[in-house]
Amino acid sequence: MKRIIYSLVAFCILGGSAFAQIVNSNHGKRFEQLERMLRDPSMYRSASGAPGPKYWQQRADYKIEATLNDENQRLDGYETITYFNNSPDPLTYLWLALDENVRHPDNDSYKFDESSIRPRMTYDQIDALDGHDNDWGFHITEVTDAKGSQLPYTINQTMMRIDLPQVLKPGEKISFNIRWWYNTTPRNESGARGGHEYFPEDGNYIYTITGWFPRMAVYSDFQGWNNKQFTGRGEFALTFGNYDVKMTVPSDHIVGSTGWLQNPKEVLNAEQQKRWAQAQKTFDEPVKIVTLEEAKANEKEKASGTKTWHYKAENVRDFAWTSSRKFVWDAMAVDIEGSEKHPMAMSYYAKEAYGIYERYSTKVVAHTLKTYSKYTIPYPYPVAISVEASNGMEYPMICFNYGRTLPDGTYSESTKWGAIGVIIHEVGHNFFPMIVNSDERQWTWMDEGLNTFVQYLTEQEFDNNYPHRRGPAYKIAPYMALPKDQLEPIMTNSENIIGFGNNAYAKAATGLNILRETIMGRELFDFAFKQYAQRWAFKHPTPDDLFRTLEDASAVDIDWFIRGWYFTIDHVDIAIENVRWYKLDTKNPEIEYPIAAAEDALENTDIADSRNREEGMKFLVEEDPKLQDFYHTYDEFEVTEEAKRAYQRFTASLSAEERALLGDNKNFYEIEFTNKGGLVMPLIIEWTYVDGTKEVERIPAYIWRKNEEHITKAFMKDKEVVQIRLDPYRETADTDEDNNYFPRVSKPSRFELFRWGGGGARGQSTGSNPMQRANGGN
Template sequence: MKRIIYALVAAFILGGSAFAQVERSNHGKRFEQLERMLRDPSVYRSASGAPGPQYWQQKADYKIEATLNDENQRLDGYETITYYNNSPDPLDYLWLALDENKYNPEDDSYKFDPSSIRPRMTYGQIDGLDGHDNDWGFHITEVKDAKGAAMSYIINQTMMRIDLAETLEPGDKISFSIRWWYNTTPRDDSGNRGGHEYFPEDGNYIYTIAGWFPRMAVYSDFQGWNNKQFTGRGEFALTFGDYDVKMTVPADHIVGSTGALQNAKSVLTAEQQKRWEQAQKEFVEPVKIVTLEEAKENEKEGTSETKTWHYKAENVRDFAWTSSRKFVWDAMAADIEGREDHPMAMSYYAKEAYNLYERYSTKVVAHTLKTYSKYTIPYPYPVAISVEASNGMEYPMICFNYGRTLPDGTYSEGTKYGAIGVIIHEVGHNFFPMIVNSDERQWTWMDEGLNTFVQYLTEQEFDNNYPHRRGPAANIAPYMALPKDQLEPIMTNSENIIGFGSNAYAKAATGLNILRETIMGRELFDFAFKEYAKRWAFKHPTPDDLFRTLEDASAVDIDWFIRGWYFTIDNVDIAIDDVKWYKLNTQNPEIENPIAKAEDELRNTDIADSRNREEGLKFYVEEDTRLQDFYYSYDEFEVTEESKRAYQRFSASLSAEERALLGGDKNFYEIDFSNKGGLVMPIIIEWTYVDGTKEVEKIPAYIWRKDEDKVTKAFMKDKEVAQIRIDPYRETADTNEDNNYFPRSSKPSRFELFRFGGGAARGQSTGSNPMQRANGGN
């Protein structure tokens, strides 16, 4: 034993540790199989990436009654939760999420983020410098069991633990109730996803009610309770269940919600009910259930009377709703392949967004459902709603978006595409993570990245000229080229990411796009991605399950790509270092000797000799001819009869294929490539020939497996090459395209004179725009 220890010590002293040797190697790191970095398969999660034979997940059903007070912007609620322990573990306590407590003045999230003084700051930003004294966050007034007895609980910031009087055994269920209230927050000041927005012009509010009730945390096979605190960034990990919810609001409010409306006759006028029935048969143009004129009349009224809207939702992981007297409401049916019934695409929006949302919103919702269904599973829920709320946030069947016009009703093209993009994105979240229910608290990229990827596909099918913000590989290259201290791997917890949008949204989405377009191909990738969605619909997948499924369903080894793109901060920078051009020696003296003579003269060119001849200098060997021997007139490149006969004998010894190769005048190119960025990638080469034609060929990334830093590859071409370029379609996110050419090519970069504009509601058009100018505006 001592000998072994001494040997190990000596190895480290001499610098001979196995680990150090691997690090110094120029290969073997990036192509190691990914399995050693993933969780071991189990009876709950198979090595194929599918749910295992004993996969389980918990269930939580809710019955909720809530009252919205429009006078003081307060929400009161009472809920009964029935929790089913489908796990093999006995549970002595339950954890619930109180996300609204993130806005409590005592929450740690006000303290652990750096802050600074900016040239322009809102009241909320200033007030937050020393916390705030607003009465925000949950007020829990009672927690009782099914028999009405008080239950013991403790609140730790955004999490609440309920201690059980009796152990909840596997297979058992428990029911308990919670009574609570909180003051809804002004979203602009609080930064809350839910809350309210006030419109001083007409004295009304739009309420976006989200994270509004105590919700069961996830208890899973891979981590037990997910009771990580909510700090505002890492979003929600929630349990599927059924909801029965009644919301009492002012009688002139319109409510949009997760789920299906149960009491349309008691909350809608007879005319609105007819329009609702008509909308369910309309597939081309949305039907306005509440018109602009009716919404404007509602804005003027105000009432002390109330109505109760009743919604039910099955197999959802959350529940959100919106309420306002400002809403126009329109709807149409969406034709989804694989469904005999038709889900309803709907929108709620105020007059401030009318000219944008009336034209685009509901049609974009329907288009999104159709496209996402093609790439994943048929949309399973009865409705999908887009609400214009100067926001961007998603919940089952309902999302809050932005996109408002200028007061004259015009809008910029940027605002238009911004609104369409956010609607696609937030509606798309119905699939990721509302259906394929990944853990947002741990892995933001699993919902935001996957969703942004399918958003990109949906934008492509919406308009061939769509100005994509995220998805094309070239768009992420500037981020990946940043200094390493500003980067972190995609596989980083949400709270620790600096470039949040670029990392968790754009880079994660771009990786899937590169897999689809460049590495796996569309057919293989689309099948595998769809298989992942089918396997994990209404379940809780992890990154391991995604990675394994993509390989399992495609037979493409992508471990090297997943390792580099998702687990490191390497970037793509493949360079052409050198190109050598060769011609095959035909050994025919009539062809080769003149070429060799010309090359010899070029090699022996001397400026002094040339000038001596030009000046007429008399050379000694010319003045004294006795100095001119055999070699003075000998021409080593002369084509002799003997050399011709030797070539004829050589040619006769060749096969027909060899003679054709010698006579084909082929061009041979040897290219030296280097991997300067560290991230291996296929080498895609565009050959431009002297005659102007082009050819593109792809070398798989495996070319780097034996040397991850430098590789040389030889090519045979029929034509002479004028230029060589790698990554011509900009599909690998190469961060330095200047070294992609041989010979080198460059062009000037352009920059703009820019003036920063003032603030406005999120997504609202600002300043002049071509539409406004065309209408006679400034």
């Protein structure tokens, strides 16, 4: 279409308000490139986001023997660590993590959080003001070299430094031994990730053995030693290696573990061995290796003696296990697309969780492996385990989840969905950070946010009606609208986050979902995200590597989005400030004059004149005709022959395209948009036309690049518009959706009469239980 200047007549102004004058610069803040905020590329990490040609990482292999004492809940261990210095740096000391020391009475983690006196306090809350005097934490009894000579070491709370007798040069390795023991903590009392849970009904324990041995801290090209103290919040930064582990436990205990069981003939009876072999060939339904009846019998009989379970694992960053005589154990093989391996999906659960876990757990594990493999890399490990332990925590190949039934076997829907969600999430952690091994101690969102994002994709493929907690953009909007003193950027150290779940999990995951659905598109994002997973599988990525890879593999400039969403506490609030409706002046007097007459009459309406006529007032100009002149009868809007001839001359001067445009009766809309929240976003506009049809139009976020606070955009439409709405699919996390409409709409809110009914039991969620009512319960 030719660019022609027409005189436009404002046909109707739908409304508007004055926009405040901008005093400071209104551009150049949000669209600058990120490079100055990222680490400089190097031979170790390239500018593309991939590992560089000289990338390196350390390795640590472990041989461990441990004994679990079920009488006093104590764990004794002896380990040999072989540490490989693959760095270009000579090392004079080594740092190891002693995470169990976070529960030591003298640890700083008990002291650096605020506390206050409340009007009503429990004994435990009062007692916590004085810390505790339990004997929790590691007892290191011996550190020796390969020849048995003592090695000097220093313990600083949750970190232990071993001073080497001679420099460990690049390319060299060293082996040393540590003997230790600790008392496992009651998890419900200590709040620890690992420990034990006691069941007074049958006098048994479920042990979740995590963070249970001194293990190597990461030494990296971008940080050196990661010896930041463990405070219970920021999790783990660990080194890959191979594990050979033997666990001696009561003879009737069932052990689930990282790695592959090496001695099934020694720890399983003949029937269980057959079931185990059958499970490895079964892909449709889980096979019960230990049945509910056998688990109940174990609970009651409590056999004497011990057994030693032997597991091996290759190329893992950690090792965890569980032990109990209460366990049912089921398993099935999983067919992973693009892989010749068939990993085992397995679950361990007590009778208290049977009604949920027997139906869902192992199948959810298998579904998670398949879905995550599709979006990242084929699952490389031989097993993936879900353990019901009334919590949620992840380790390589094994995770601990929640989801118990009531004594009558029923459960609320919230407990069911909560159990399925936590299983997907914790099993998903096998990929982030167990394989794509980011630094959890520094960047919680690098594993929790990425994992929550793929969890959302996995939930979508599980059930189209899945009640997602995190992922959809609109769900994070209330958090982002909080007062600024309650917020911090995603790029904040794990220890310093206030809204931990919303910030590190939900907001980080939602950012990726917005990139996928709204900014980059699924095809480009999925390719780039998979590139990141493939590049950094079994390596140590940083946020820089993620950001650079997403751009490098997609050719989409997302610096503006990363800068705003991950580095600031701005929120999204884009408002339709004003809308003007225009029609083309056709110059046709037969069309334009009646319109002009109607507008003139509307503009010059006078209530007094109207009432005077209604009351029959006598006007002098009508009673005395001599007062009437030419203008008394002149009609400026009369369609004269001269006006018609002028229109004919005008149309004759136009091209065919121009004459067609005049006859199309187009509608022109000029919209003013205001960025009230600070975060720029694409403009997603839904037009509703007078005939009831709708159209959605998308304008890239780059429209804000020259004015980040206020923009105007004009549109031409064939049909008359009756409503304009921004973000109709709620995909940008807009915090004030009321100003997304023009004209404004009023929507009713609902509230309910509520009576507090108390909390749920361990391993359950609160909420109604229609299943119980259907069975005749309360």
